[in-house]
Amino acid sequence: MKRRTLLKTLSVPALAATGVLGWMSAARATNRYYQGPATDHFDGVRFFSPNQPQDKGFMELLRWQLGGGRKEWPESFPSPFRDKPPADVQGLRTVLIGHASFLIQVAGLNILIDPVFSERASPVSFSGPKRVNPPGIAFEDLPPIHGVLITHNHYDHLDIDALGRLWQRHRPRFVAPLGNDAIIQAEHPEIGVETRDWGGSVELGNGVIAHLEPAYHWSARGINDRRMALWCAFVLTTPQGTIYHIGDTGFGDGRIFHAARERFGKIHLAHLPIGAYEPRWFMEPQHMNPEDAVKVFQIVAPNQALGHHWGTFRLTNEGIEEPPHELAVAVRAAEIPPDRFRPLRPGEAWTPSG
Template sequence: MIPRKPPRSVRNPYYAGPVSDHFDGVRFFSPSQPPDKSLKDLWRWRREGGGTPWPKRHPSPFRDLPPARTDGLRAALIGHASFLIQAAGLNILVDPVFSERASPVPFAGPKRVNPPGIAFEDLPPVDAVLITHNHYDHLDLDALGRLWRAYRPRVLAPLGNDAIVRARHPEIEVETRDWGQSLDLGRGVAAHLTPACHWSARGMRDRRMALWCAYVLTTPVGTVYHVGDTGFGDGGVFREVRARFGPPRLANLPIGAYEPRWFMKPQHMNPEDAVRAFRILEAEQALGHHWGTFRLTDEGIEDPPRALAAALAEAGIPEERFRPLRPGEAWEAPHSLG
């Protein structure tokens, strides 16, 4: 994406910083990403319709009761893109969403079809919360307030998202970083912000005014790569992670919210894209998320795991190496690294 020089009248309410290769002084951008879809494109999608209906309820057969701590590596899906990652004695939540709707209002917008796979009351002591970006299905300010009151965790987010949190919760301390920067979380664990092919907005006038990211967690028990949202693009974001950090022990990759493809391709991978990313990364294990909780796009609720199974078969990859998790389902590394 080649940015245009922003009009002088446009002001970023979240972040003021120097121009860079992904910030034009007002808005952030992904250098390899095509231009944003327009309102005309949005109306075309809505006018064409044709999406597969979802059931009002789609309960998961799983409910996780995580251990208080683990010296190994464990990851559990709370729902949609919300994960509890336990590594080397630390408990880390990524994009925790516990609200009934992924929406700015409580009476409209995408509604859960299943409860959180880990009840809030069953969470272990939370040491850190990582936010990938500010879309409502990833940044739940009510949940963040509850977590702060209960645990006082470290909170890490990309540039500009601290202002969004402070507007609702001025008491919460949010540490922000840019792509390529890191934060030491303790116990030998560090969180590294890496690029993603996506965007951000909380309303109609703040598109791309806060940064978005993926995370790499380097830990004594292996490297974890967590992607909240991304398009595949040219695959460069995955090649860069592989080159810088080596093959991840675990990659959490989104596999849902991808139809219609003409609209969603720049910002959301489909299962075939996710398998391509998995092969580039050479990850030991992958877990699929971002499906089956909030209806955001046109595919059916069970389409992502079916398409993932087909893509894995086509690539000759055993299904157990890339599991599409349901809420409350957990994966644990079979052994500790020596």
């Protein structure tokens, strides 16, 4: 079967939502986003996670997409929550907007992580993974935004249109891993983006510092830019405690989680992804399942963990309510009090008091 015909069969926008189209990249290429010296996770053209599996091949992609086992999702899965956040929070408040998009309000700052407000997580507006619930905070109800943090460039995490709207309305600071500035500025050259490598940090003000930390993932926006922009997790050190936010990651050998605990000490709050994990043989290197997320919880030992990356966009094979059900099983097996690690729904807020 020719590749062009196969792409129509495999639903290009759905694959592009998580960057799966990157398998078409040439073995060697010129990096269009970033030029810099080789490091232990950059070979001069592409970024990689040291000692971790990297790219799936075309035949593996074909096996997944044509192998069946994809469970149906409802057309609508409304959340019982809808949030209108206050303009200013001196303590700590975090809200899931949907999927992996969060509003963190801490020490008087309002910080968005991976804000996606579009109807589809896709490079096109007419096809691809479509929301089954609206954003838990309406764009018009956002408080003044001081900072926007981007973990990586997959379409379910980097919404170019939303970033442009945020710039026009709020003029926030933008922070992202290496190479993502070129992607954003190709559409919005007026936006300044502060980029850092793993281990770098940006002071956001009021005692809040955003640290870019490793994740076991990858990146792509299209058919020939696989791993040309870096990906990351964020650790926010704040006057209200340390917040560990992971956008996407596999568990891998677990080293990065031990390293985060060693570097930052006690974690107050962890945002841990729990969805988009089936079939396991394909997704394990890049997406944790609930059992993996519980292992991360046991390593970093946060006071509170909140599960995200489920229930808004159908990206993989599992059913829409499987992630919270499987999380409950894993939490119970690990003898963790259920309230210490619970999944959030869009619009659901958490504060240290409850």
